[in-house]
Amino acid sequence: MGDFLGIAFNVISPIFMVIGISYIVGRSLNPDPRALSVFLIYVLVPTLTFKGIRETQLSPQELGGMALMVLGITASMIIIGLVVVRFMKWENQLAGGFMITLFMINSANYGIPVNTFAFGEEGGKVAIVYYALNTVAASILGVYFASGGNANPRQAINNMVRVPLIYAVFVGLAFNFGKFSLPLPLERAVDITASGAIPTMLALLGLQLARTKAFTGKLRPVLIGTVIRLILSPLIAVPIALLLGLTGITFSVAVLQSSMPTAILANALASEFGSDTEYTAMMTLVSTLASVVTLSIVLLALGVRA
Numbered sequence: 001m002g003d004f005l006g007i008a009f010n011v012i013s014p015i016f017m018v019i020g021i022s023y024i025v026g027r028s029l030n031p032d033p034r035a036l037s038v039f040l041i042y043v044l045v046p047t048l049t050f051k052g053i054r055e056t057q058l059s060p061q062e063l064g065g066m067a068l069m070v071l072g073i074t075a076s077m078i079i080i081g082l083v084v085v086r087f088m089k090w091e092n093q094l095a096g097g098f099m100i101t102l103f104m105i106n107s108a109n110y111g112i113p114v115n116t117f118a119f120g121e122e123g124g125k126v127a128i129v130y131y132a133l134n135t136v137a138a139s140i141l142g143v144y145f146a147s148g149g150n151a152n153p154r155q156a157i158n159n160m161v162r163v164p165l166i167y168a169v170f171v172g173l174a175f176n177f178g179k180f181s182l183p184l185p186l187e188r189a190v191d192i193t194a195s196g197a198i199p200t201m202l203a204l205l206g207l208q209l210a211r212t213k214a215f216t217g218k219l220r221p222v223l224i225g226t227v228i229r230l231i232l233s234p235l236i237a238v239p240i241a242l243l244l245g246l247t248g249i250t251f252s253v254a255v256l257q258s259s260m261p262t263a264i265l266a267n268a269l270a271s272e273f274g275s276d277t278e279y280t281a282m283m284t285l286v287s288t289l290a291s292v293v294t295l296s297i298v299l300l301a302l303g304v305r306a
Contacts, residue, residue: 003305008296011117011304015110015202016292022206033207040200045108046168048197051190052128053172058250060177063129065244069254070133072240073233074141077102080228094221097266097276099145101225101283102233104138104266107131109201110288111260114295115253116198118304126253132169134257142266147273208264209285218279225262226287230294234259252302259298261287 025031058066081102085095105111108131116124174180182190237258241251262284270280 004296004300007299007304008292011114011299012292012296014117015113018199018202019206019209022203023210024206026207026210031207033204033211036200036204036207040197040204042164044193044197044200046164047190047193048112049128049132049165050168050172050175051194052125053132053169054175056125056129056176057122058126058129062246062250063173065246066126066129066250066254067133068244069237069241069246069258070130070137072244073237073258074103074134074137076236076240077228077233078141080232084224084228088221088224090221093274093276094218094279096145096147096274097270097279097283098221098225100142100266100269100275101262101280101287102228104142104263104269105134105229105257105260106205106263106288107134107257107260108263109198109205110291111257113198113202114260115256118256118299118302119249119252123249123253126250127257130253130257132165135165136169138265142269143273146266146269146275205264205288208267209288212267212281212285218276218282221279222282222286225283226290229262229283229287230259230290234294234298252304255302256295256298259291259295261291 026033056063078099081099085098090098107127111131112124112127115127119126175182181187234255237255241254246254262280264284267277267280267284269275270277
């Protein structure tokens with residue numbers, strides 16, 4: 001019990017302190033979070049991704065294993081989600097919202113700092129790799145399911161390629177495998193920019209949660225989704241990671257990232273493409289709060305001690 005409380009206090013609570021302060025600012029001053037989100041999407045996150053992938057010590061085999069890990073978890077969540085939707089006979093809007101909340105996970109502004117605190121700087125770099133790979137998959141599938149399966153795949157790909165994240169992934173890989181170096185001024189500029197990404201992501205999450213309202217009418221679907229996202233997903237992640245031969249920090253990060261709550265992005269996609277925004281908003285809020293307990297348990301199971 002002492003280790004559990006220690007992990008919740010030392011690893012999880014610093015993140016919620018920053019989120020909480022931003023939440024208070026959001027509720028009291030009502031700033032527009034869009035300015036932060038635009039800067040994150042087009043500047044900070046691509047720079048952080050480039051830096052993390054360029055500096056990662058993962059071998060090509062480990063990178064391939066991480067990609068298969070992301071695909072395995074995403075496919076598992078989709079299969080489980082389709083079974084639940086078919087059994088519960090939910091209408092299309094709720095079904096679409098339910099589906100995207102299962103595989104659109106907060107592996108960035110929550111997952112990266114948690115992994116950094118738990119496993120050190122190397123854990124944070126591996127978490128960035130997972131996040132980048134997951135974002136590529138979730139961007140296309142999220143648009144498809146958020147629109148009830150009627151999205152144009154070409155449109156989904158066009159939306160994705162306009163975001164610089166995917167280019168940061170490939171440029172980072174090129175610099176990593178080619179052992180290229182940056183001029184010192186550019187190196188320092190990358191370091192400064194990347195260092196601002198995580199606090200800005202946490203601040204954005206707090207501001208976005210301040211605008212989230214709870215809707216009791218969707219309580220049952222939210223509870224089902226939360227159990228799948230926070231409990232079933234890590235249980236599935238462990239055998240997948242073992243089957244792929246992931247070990248050490250790579251194994252731990254892969255499992256922990258797969259255990260993250262629903263991302264705010266799910267609500268944005270639901271709003272844009274016509275899914276149930278009430279459900280996605282409540283799912284994001286409930287899963288984020290419940291993750292304080294579930295992530296502490298996962299960290300304890302992974303051998304992290306206070």
